[in-house]
Amino acid sequence: MEKSKGLRVILFPLPLQGCINPMIQLAKILHSRGFSITVIHTRFNAPKASSHPHFTFIEIPDGLSETEERTIHTKLLITKLNRNCESPFRDCLTKLLEPLDSETGDEKQRISCLIDDSGWMFTQPLAQSLKLPRLFLSVFTVSFYRSQFVLPKLQREGYLQLQDSEQDDLVEEFPPLRKKDILRILDVETEILDPFLDKVLKMTKASSGLIFMSCEELDQDSLSQAREEFEIPIFAIGPSHSHFPASSSSLSTPDETCIPWLDKQEDKSVVYVSFGSLVTIRESELMEVVWGLRNSDQPFLLVVRAGSVRGTEWVETIPEEVIERINEKGKIVKWAPQQDVLKHGAIGGFMTHNGWSSTVESVCEAVPMICLPFRWDQMLNARFVSDVWMVGINLEGRVERKEIEVAIRRLMLETEGEDIRERIQLLKEKVGRSFEQNGSANQSLQNLIDHISSF
Missing domain, CATH: 3.40.50.2000 (Glycogen Phosphorylase B;)
Incomplete structure (x- = not known):
């Protein structure tokens, strides 16, 4: 000092x-x-x-x-x-x-x-x-x-x-x-x-x-x-958030109604979905995510950042009857207090783009992941989650409702998910000892x- x-x-x-x-x-x-x-x-x-x-x-x-x-x-x-x-x-x-x-x-x-x-x-x-x-x-x-x-060498070698x-x-x-x-x-x-x-x-x-x-x-x-x-x-x-909470440095205002909604859900039952602050998706991809979540029959908290769906302001293009179906099991917000969400006892899984911050926040809260990487380093982070640490399921960019539904059921309801939860708890403890x-x-x-x- x-x-x-x-x-x-x-x-x-x-x-x-x-x-x-x-x-x-x-x-x-x-x-x-x-x-x-x-x-x-x-x-x-x-x-x-x-x-x-x-x-x-x-x-x-x-x-x-x-x-x-x-x-x-x-x-x-x-x-x-x-x-x-x-x-x-x-x-x-x-x-x-x-x-x-x-x-x-x-x-x-x-x-x-x-x-x-x-x-x-x-x-x-x-x-x-x-x-x-x-x-x-x-x-x-x-x-x-x-x-x-x-990467330039691999590009020259004809990977495309x-x-x-x-x-x-x-x-x-x-x-x-x-x-x-x-x-x-x-x-x-x-x-x-x-x-x-x-x-x-x-x-x-x-x-x-x-x-x-x-x-x-x-x-x-x-x-x-x-x-x-x-x-x-x-x-x-x-991981930086292990020293101090990061919420005060967020550029977006989180929807604080997330936490009271989570309080009403059963323990380890909710799938939290967020693709970070930069990823943009097509409207058709949003609908695949929404239907995959709804068809899994698990409660879900879905973050749809304003402007993240190309050609729309937010979720105004989702038909009203679909919104009604969503509201039966899920909640959609523009931004969430992610660290508080991941700490919540109701969260049982995190569908993530695998930015590094989101990945380590999930590890540090022992929340198993469904990986949907889109760009640059996210592919590597997802491979660490699924192939090295074995604490999640990698969708490898497949934004398809059936793939999403099956991955959620594997993680939340099957023996495979139980094994993943045990491994990520051990990884959390290992990382915790580093501090x-x-x-x-x-x-x-x-x-x-x-x-x-x-x-």
Whole structure:
């Protein structure tokens, strides 16, 4: 604690929900260890400063139009943000590093380092030019982060032309993915893959450290390999929400009626369904999900984010007679307090897109999963759930009512589900031990504190 007093850390999250949450969580952790926190953020998706009165928030312009803010193309959005934010961020950071306050003439608190998201492409050379140590936070699992750099090679090797008979084969260069998973990853927005990943790799190796919201118990082999390959300090400090609740950093307002509704349901009976803050689906896919849930005859809590169904505002296209059938067993909301939902005794399963945060939140609450991954790292996370940890059922992108109904029945009603519940309870306990005094996550966090204090 003593070494961190008098030190300030600058954090710069990428303005996406799945990136803001872990960055604000990290800010809370560092603040609890004595660091002062300044968060530089964009106007777009600005975090709620009022929820974090002990932090200093500084907004910079991002130059996005209303149309660009509403785009569903994440890579395009990130590209525009990188182009538009470089100059304002440089000006802001340079001013913060000046030894005296320009208005009062008072000496400023010393800035120890910059911590930003791996999606920012300009921060490493800028930090080097300002002689400021820069660490970055990855929102991916260690396995995906270190293995993603092989994707251009796999693309050149013709994975997009795979025969059906080959698609179930394991990918030796990217375990535990199967070739059909690589096919889905490479099938979208990969024309800039080579230069993008080349730059990410160079920035990784030039940084002062890499932080993961994971732990040895979830990804031990990949952590060892990443330390050898990148040759920089790596800190796996454990799932972020295990330190502090994340609800105060949500960009959306959760529907608090979820909890009273869950209170009325039987223990371990409800299927919770949420596809996160970025996934968009077609109207026809929503109907398949709805009918799969309803036909399973299990109670369900379904999150349909406003704007997540392409071409609609919310669920207004669902026929009234279908809504009536839904209301017999289920509840639809625009957003849910996910951690509170997963902790609730009525939840028996989680149908998820397998973003990393959702995946580890489910593990930490011992809620077995039905995996419906859509993009990028979600395919790998789903394989860990179904094939490595064996704590869920992978639908492999099959958004079909019968497949969904059968998966729910397998998980909630059959012996297979009982075995899965036993395994995820053991995994929860294993991860929990990493936060104990001599646990891997606790030790890694202390190493991170010492590392930042040494600059």
